[in-house]
Amino acid sequence: MSPIIKAPKRFVRPLRPQEWGEAMQMVWRVFLRFEADEYSLDGVQNFYHFITDDLLYMMYKQGVYRVFAAFEGRKLIGMISIRDGNHISLLFVDEDYHHQGIGRALMRYLCDLLVAEGRETFVTVHSSPYAVDFYHKMGFRDTDGEKKQAGIIFTPMQFFL
Ligand SMILES: CC(C)(COP(=O)(O)OP(=O)(O)OC[C@H]1O[C@@H](n2cnc3c(N)ncnc32)[C@H](O)[C@@H]1OP(=O)(O)O)[C@@H](O)C(=O)NCCC(=O)NCCS
Known part of the structure; x- marks a missing residue:
């Protein structure tokens, strides 16, 4: 008899405070792999300070900075x-989960939530050079040309909900 193997489920839900460190470690790892080469040393340092700043964590705890995470089983x-x-x-x-619909699922979760809450009519983003085509596929449109600020390169975009 062959053993029963259950595929771990994938889902999106609000991040829990005890998962903050794991989330930011993943962000930093992926940033170094896919974004850091495009930025100046200043830009890389500024990004690191942004994700490790206690103020950001406090804003998250107060509900002002909202974070949603995708999981496969217990893995973020x-x-x-x-x-x-x-x-x-x-x-x-x-990185191990790229091109498997996770980015799209996170976007859909967020947009569905904002529509259900009824306060917002559009979302904006400063897309990294790496993600420009991804956002275009998601229906975002550029609102200006590529910019560089504090060593970070981005394209401002908008999407109507
Ligand atoms: C951008 C990112 C979030 C996309 O996540 P993902 O889970 O791989 O995306 P999905 O699998 O949901 O892709 C959705 C669609 O976009 C396409 N796509 C994904 N990444 C792409 C890329 N870098 N360039 C072009 N198309 C891309 C997919 O092929 C798919 O197209 P399809 O619907 O025609 O099949 C991921 O590549 C990432 O973490 N990048 C590094 C960090 C980054 O740049 N984040 C953006 C900061 S603003």
Whole structure:
């Protein structure tokens, strides 16, 4: 008789405080692999300070900075966060899970939630150079050309819910 192997389930839900460290470690790992080469040393340092800043964690604890994570079973495999109600701040998927629909699932979860809450009519993002085509596939449109600020290169974009 062959053994029963259950595939671990994938799902998205709000991040729990005890998962913050695991999420930011994944973000930093993926950032180094897919984004850091495009930025100056200043940009890389600024990004590191942003994700390790106690203030960001406090804002998350207060519900001002909202974070949602994708899991496979208990393993955190991606995350999306928003600030100012409708601005995507971080969207990162573990490298081993790229091109498996996790980024799209995180985007859908966020957009469905914002529509259900009824306060926002659009979302914005500063896309990394690496993610520009991904966001275009998700229906985002550029609102300006590529910019460089504090060593970080990004394209401002918008998506109507
Ligand atoms: C961008 C990112 C979140 C996409 O996550 P993902 O789980 O691989 O994306 P999905 O599998 O849901 O892809 C959805 C669609 O976008 C496409 N896509 C994904 N990444 C892409 C990329 N880098 N370039 C072009 N297309 C891409 C997929 O092929 C898929 O297309 P399809 O619907 O025609 O099959 C992920 O590559 C990542 O973490 N990148 C590094 C961090 C980053 O740049 N984040 C954005 C910060 S603003």
